[in-house]
Amino acid sequence: MRFRFIHAADLHLDSPLLGLTRKSENYAQRIDDASRRAFDNLVGLAIEEECRLVVIAGDVFDGQWRDYRTGQFFADRMRQLREAGIRVVMIAGNHDAENRFASRLELSSNVTVLSSKRPETVRLDEIETAIHGQSFPQRDVAANIALDYPSPIPGLFNIGLLHTSCTGREGHAGYAPCTVEQLANHGYQYWALGHVHAREVVSAAPHIVFPGNLQGRSVRETGAKGVTLVTVEAGAVTAIDHRPLDVIRWAVEELDVSAIEDRTGLLPAIRSRIEAAYTAADGRGLALRLKLTGTTPLHAGLVTESPELREEIETLAAGIADGIWLEKLEIGTSPPALATGIDPTIAGNLQETIDGLAAGEWLRERLAPRLAEIRTKLPAGARADEILARLEAEGPARARILAQALLQIGQR
């Protein structure tokens, strides 16, 4: 018996892409349905590869998202899979459990959503496969639910479907914890995990896999996003392939500008780097964070003219391709180090004074009331906590860098 199935997780349908500013008039059209188009790619892949099964390890929807059209969209694509004779077995993840409509969708007959009350098994005798799993009954599942998963059914290919943080992953809530050893010893041939958005083959014998999410949603989710295409022969995994299905690619590019002597050399180097990133994105839209690093005499100019440079880079990117967004330009350069020692010039005095003020609480005391002002003006839903935390963490250092750069500029 030979068949293929797709292992996907964390679709987060209709979850918006964060941090992008408008670049062009068709901005919204390009990005607003990125997660849907990525899911369409999944459906297309399943049909094209003649898959018999699609397993989804949770978080099809976002927790707070209420638009029922998202559910309709998902149900519609499930019907497409039914017409192609493809079964779908899925579990609800923490976000689905939180969602108001996810559990009440009317899905086509090819779809099985495993119970949230206890572990459940679905037998697909036509492909000699059993899928075991349990949906999240609520958002917070602190118990190791995998312990209660049924024993493997002898003679069948056993897949464990689990939404988990496993042994813990940075940036992900620690839900349904378990250990790799526990899963490996359970006796299943394949553990289809979800929840962690970065793709990871946790174990190869047996296969324990996080496929990563389907479409990156912010600069924290860079690289190719998609699903794992699994080939099973005679009850054993013979191949697993990661298939990128995302339509917008997130990337962080660091460019060391130490060797660049003047501004005329800078843009060609940036262009080259963006072109390389765009080529790596293989024709997809590219949301790029560009970080300039290195020790350079250009530092002060880069810091003080960062908005203008950003515009130049955006123009340059528009010349490369239509679908490139500069998510952020980070100036992480540093000026050439001065010799240590006393600098009795006024500039030296100012520099030393600025460093002294920035090092202590002086600057934070001035930051606090400004943050309080900002907090009153930021509306709910504008991710106020995130930006305020960032301003608090990075504001003083950035202000010091800007002040030093302006001091440098002021000497010219």
Place this chain on the structure above:
Amino acid sequence: MRFLSLTLEKYGLIDSRTLSFPESPGLVVIHGPNEAGKSTSLEAISDFLYGLPANTARGGVFGYDGIRLSATLALADGTSLSLKRRKGRIRTLTDADGEAVDEAVLTRILGSTDRLRFQSLFGLDHLSLRSGGEHLLAADGDIGRLILEAGGGLRSLVEIIDGLGVQASGLFDTRKKADRLFYIGLTAFEAADRAVKDGVMTREAFEQARKHQKDAQDRVAELRLEQQRLRQETLHLERLVRVVPSIQELDGVAAELTAFAGLRPLGEDFAGACEAALKALTLAEEGLAEAEARSRTVQAKIDAIVPPQALLDAEAAIRDAGEKAVHVGKARADRANREAELAELDRKLEAVRAAVGLGPDAELAALAPPPDAIALAQKLASQGIERRGKIAGLAEERARVNERLEAIGERQEKRRAAGTHEPFGIGEADFADLARLTASVETRDRQAAKLKSEIEAKLGLQGFKSIDELAAWSCPGAAVIQAEIDRRNAIEIERIRILDRIATETEKHGNAAAEILRLAAGGEVPSALAIGQARAARDRIWNEIKSRYLSPDGAGIAARPLPDRLADADQKQAHTKLADGLADRKSSEADRVAALDLAQRQKSAAATAQGALTEQRTGLDGQLTAAIEAWRLAWPEATLRVPDLGRLKTLSEERIALLAQHAGWQALADEAETQKAEIAPRLAALSQAEARLDLPSTPSLAERIAAAIKGIKLHDDAYADYRQDEIALDDLRLRTLGIGKAQDELAGAEQAWLAQWEPAMRALGLGETAAPESANEIATQWAAAAGLLVSFQNIRKRLSRMDEDEDALLALVRSIAPTLDFPLPEDAAAAARMLMDRLEDARKAQIGRESLILQRRELAAEGAEKKRRADEAAAAVEALCAEGACERPALIQLAARCRERSAVTARLAAIGEEIVKLGDGLSVERLREDWGNRDLVEIKAGLLQLASEGIELDGRIEAALAERDNHTRELAELSASAGVNAAVAERERATAEMHGVLERYIETVLAEDLLRAAMDRVREQRKDPLIIRAGALFAAATAGAFAGVETDIDDKGNPVVAGRRANGERVPVAIMSDGVRDQLFLSFRIASIEQYCRAAEPLPFIADDLLVHFDDDRGVAALELLAELGRTTQVLAFTHHRHLRDDALPLAEQNRAAIIDL
């Protein structure tokens, strides 16, 4: 740090150059004209210190590989460094031998002062100075700005900081403003958020809408069923209404068919065949008659047409005449133009005739010379005219040259007589500086004499007879004496300290002893020792008693007498009492015990210390004695003359100064002698010049030199004129020779020309003496006439051909005319045109007749065919008569009866078909059954009832459909994406933009806070010392016009500076003149540099043409300031203005400045 030398190799335009700077003074004025490499040297200093930039332009001439900058630096700690710099990326610094040197050697000196800071603080040019002064005005003396600017050109920082506030205000503020970037983002966010909220479809809303839609759909289906039933019923009744009349009609027609029972059965098509055969016969007969009539008409037309044969026979000749007539017509139209051209040409040739003297009727063509002759005559005439002009010009020039030769010759004779035909031999340069040097020698002589008398007076005071005796006197140096003094003082100080300590210890000893006495006075002290001793005594006595009482034999007790035993008991009791008493008192007198113990230890320690200190004092006494003796032995002569070391040190210092003074005197005297030797030959030359110029004697050397220079200059001017005229004479003589040669050449050429001229004139038909100008005119006219004559002949030929054409046409017309039967016009062309018209008519008539003959032939064939058809139709009619058994006249009635019977049968079939059709395909029998012979009116009434019910049902269905459509639309609207995702994307975009704005806002406002606070702090730190020092410098720079600067607070509460005049008047910056403001700025800059140099290794200050716009007084004052700064650090003042260099001379004479000429 100061530069002692700077060498540039292959740098800029300079191949190699070394600048050497003196060790002192600090101010060095480097003078060089523009392009002397001043700016290059200036830049080289920065390049040497900080390395050559990668994109330097200084390698443009010699390339980059050869660039070397070398310098010798003297550092503040007294050491020196020789380094060399090349261009490159790494290890560009080497020592003098080319060994690589770590860059840290320089960076240790430069500290954290980078190139930019070095240039902005230690470099100043007049533009920076002026703009600094102007900014001072703009800032109205703001101290903060002044400190920034004077301290290193941070002027733009203030503008930058002000700009930060503006930037931040554009980004965010708690007050909403439409164009504030945060609120632009916020507005977009709120709009998008509303769109999201409005657009979101909840599951409940969706389910509700879907239920409504389904209910409406069910209702529509129900009504549709009812409608269908009604329709079926209606259709049934409608069918009956349609078919019942037809069934009744069918029954009627069936009854009609019985009337044809006796008619013979014939074929169904018999009636049709009869009618067709009769109709064909009639048509055939009519066609035959019509063909015969047309044939007759055509024959009549043929007979009526007769074409004119004579014209047709002459067709070729007539067409030829027609063509000729066309040509003749065109020629007649053109003739007038040609004749006008002839008249014009004739008019032009009139000029030629006049030129060569011919009458108006003369035939020019025959008389025209050949073209070669005309061209030769023109060429020779041109040469002749040109040459004669040259000959005349040369003659005039020769006259002018002769006049100039005579005039110059006279002048030169006069100069030879005056002796100015030779140079004077002694130049102005021989006397340059002579007066100053002579004065300098005299000054030095006076200074030397004065110095010598001072030295002799000081020698006398010191008791030396001569400077040699002083020099020979063996005396230690001041430092050695001071060291000895210090050594002895150290011993003495230590001795005094020891004596003090001995006294202290003695006092401590006495105090401790007194304390012991005081404590002992209170009885035995219950110290641990005393208690121990008392207890030991008690135990000893008790042991003795015990041994006696407890002896084994008991003899001891028995033998001991009672008093002894009582004494033993008393003794034991007394000792026991003593020991116990002491022990009992131990705690109650613990303080006294401790004090006694302390006093005893103090006493002991003081005694020990006294002993040790006494030993030390003795040792120090010995050391002092030994030192004095050693000194005496080392410097016996000095000790003998001055035993006291203090006086000896003073004398030693004075001796060194006196010897140096004497050396100075010696140098001065030697220099004066050297200068005298140098100027002696120049004075001799002056006397010689005076003698030659016969100048009157005057006592003043300066006047003598001025007179001599003036005389020599007059002589040399005259000599210069003499030399110039000699050269002019040579040139004029050469020119005379040239003119003669040219005249000879022209004469020869004239002869050769004359030989060609005569035959050329003959060929032209002129006399040989004809002038070249007139001959040239005639030749030119002949050249023009040649072309005119050719045109003249061509036109004439053309007119002749026209006449020939006219004649030929007339002859042709006349040859045709006799064959015709009508008259022709007289004019041949008109006759030809008439012939052409008549010929055309004849051709048309001929063609028409031939066409009619052809038509007649076709009509004959058609008549025959129609006859055949008429015969066939008659035969067919006869055959039908035979079938119907009747004659031809009865055949028509038989056919009509047959047709009537067929019509009735056909109607029966048609009605049957109609009934089936109207009855929706049901058979007639089925329909008769459905009808059941009901009344049609009754059926129609039932239909009306059903229609009424249908209308009412339609209304209900429409309402239900509308409701269903509404619900379907609602559901579709809910399900459509409705741009919610786009609104979400827009909301996130606005969020990202707000975040970006806030990041920039926080960064900007905090940076502004930092910079302002830093500026305030630096201002407060630096303000007071800077203002005090700058005030002193300002007073010096303004030569006392200002007493200094003071601080004040302006209207806005900012601290500002103002000048204070010597009379106490306060002068705000705003009303200072430009120059004063510049000086104020310069004072602050110098004060800043002094501050720097006090804190770190001093770096050289480089002034680039700083004082170029200063007037003399201010320039001198500014140089004073720079010389003042030169006390602190090296000042390199580059200038290309000589007056500034000269202004520095007095400073140089005071050894406060040095001057280097590039």
